[in-house]
Ligand SMILES: NC(=O)C1=CN([C@@H]2O[C@H](COP(=O)(O)OP(=O)(O)OC[C@H]3O[C@@H](n4cnc5c(N)ncnc54)[C@H](OP(=O)(O)O)[C@@H]3O)[C@@H](O)[C@H]2O)C=CC1
């Protein structure tokens with residue numbers, strides 16, 4: 001296994017890719033927010049206007065952000081909580097800190113894997129609470145603003161709020177499962193996760209609700225029911241696949257997974273080859289993508305903007321799947337090849 005610091009294979013296009021993303025991500029976020037508020041809401045092309053510098057700076061907004069983070073940090077530090085044991089980290093034996101001359105890359109991906117002060121784990125804290133709960137609060141504020149503006153929230157706004165509340169509620173309910181994600185085990189805590197968790201998630205994941213406030217979309221009950229069904233199917237696959245793997249990793253003899261077919265690997269860990277994980281190699285991504293579609297559909301089909309999340313998320317998951325594939329190949333070698341032969345499709349059966 002390559003040590004964390006050796007950087008033999010650089011990801012995200014190396015320092016150049018990281019430098020481009022450092023500029024592109026904040027610019028994209030601002031662009032999307034400006035476009036969502038403009039009449040034509042045109043995703044492609046220049047932003048409708050550029051705000052004055054004073055518009056971008058407000059001591060109250062800064063105070064609000066700091067208070068929000070402070071409140072979340074205080075709740076996180078409450079002594080009455082369950083303490084869960086994490087997965088074995090990539091750098092299980094010892095840490096090494098070579099100086100490698102790639103400051104931009106390191107700034108983007110992070111040098112420290114799990115920075116902590118005492119028991120306060122910055123990455124774990126940021127991954128879930130402030131951004132995800134912030135996303136729900138922004139959605140709720142937009143719903144209330146719509147009620148103020150038009151007398152009551154629209155059905156489309158209710159659906160978007162409900163679906164995304166379910167997603168965030170699910171993440172918080174299954175909080176312990178975050179410990180097995182590549183963000184915690186493999187990625188450092190750099191710009192990507194800090195900006196991703198604290199800014200990108202609350203502000204771009206709430207784009208559909210932002211769009212609906214400025215571009216009301218009439219939605220009839222029959223179509224709303226179909227969209228609910230799509231979200232339910234997505235959630236069923238997402239939750240089923242994640243729970244199956246988590247139960248199996250925790251205890252392979254758990255009666256819920258004991259009957260599933262598996263293959264052994266040289267590491268002693270086994271891989272599921274039936275059930276959800278026998279359908280495609282990333283069934284949880286498939287469910288997540290179906291839900292992403294259901295979150296955009298209430299906004300109609302007149303604009304591309306509400307589908308930004310679906311497009312971004314498809315790219316993110318295709319890239320993430322490729323990264324996970326590399327890591328699994330390194331971990332499991334021949335056994336991973338055997339799994340790929342047995343389950344040839346990555347995310348969408350018979351397509352990809
Ligand atoms: N909304 C969002 O913005 C995002 C959401 N997500 C969601 O987060 C969730 C977690 O995703 P992610 O962290 O990428 O990874 P996964 O939960 O898909 O975990 C991948 C790991 O699972 C294990 N694994 C793979 N195949 C098998 C198998 N057949 N049997 C048993 N174990 C297997 C391997 O680790 P090992 O063998 O070491 O256990 C592999 O590294 C997903 O539902 C995804 O959709 C992810 C990114 C962004």
Ligand SMILES: CC(C)CCC[C@@H](C)[C@H]1CC=C2C3=C(CC[C@@]21C)[C@@]1(C)CC[C@H](O)C(C)(C)[C@@H]1CC3
Nearest residue numbers: 025127128170171178181183192195196197200201
């Ligand atoms: C800014 C970049 C373009 C991308 C940054 C990526 C991050 C926003 C995402 C990387 C993995 C994530 C996960 C979730 C949220 C988005 C980020 C941080 C997650 C917490 C969402 C809720 C899910 O139930 C989950 C499985 C807990 C997710 C874990 C991965």
